[in-house]
Amino acid sequence: MRQTHIIIIVLFLLVSLSCTDSNNKNLTIKGVIPKTELEKGSQIYRAKCMTCHRKNGEGLIRVYPPLAKSDFLEDKLEDAIRIVKYGSGKKIKVNREKYNGYMPASGLNDKDLSLVFNYILNSWGNQYGRINIETIKNIKEKE
């Protein structure tokens, strides 16, 4: 009886650990983003992202995925950063819609990537946390 209890506890721990693993909370850090940084992020967004993802991050259904209230951005931040850093031609699902477009690599450096990400993570009602340059640096292209 005791043993089964222990096994159940261990299983529970394993499951909860593996769940937090894929969570944005592992990548994000605490703290308020200074207004000046958000403003810089917004400038980069307008110059480099807005043509496709639109003015308020709403995207274009089935062509350009939304960034506003995007479950992909919320749950798969690492993949989202990888897409913007290296580009993507893979099928993805955002808010239950399939997207299979091509997004070119942004060509931005890590500093500018962190600025634009902090902007999209915290605009249009999104409250998906804050990242720093280290997070961006550590994300490598998948083989």
Ligand code: HEC
């Ligand atoms: C030429 C149009 C285009 C531009 C410019 C563009 N994107 Fe995208 N973006 C796409 C497409 C298309 C996808 C879906 C890619 C796929 O299907 O694999 C995507 C996917 C994404 C995703 C993951 C899905 C989601 O909606 O959460 C994020 C995050 C993202 N883009 C952010 C950006 C940021 C930040 C910029 C500016 C630095 C940018 N994009 C510029 C077209 C674009």
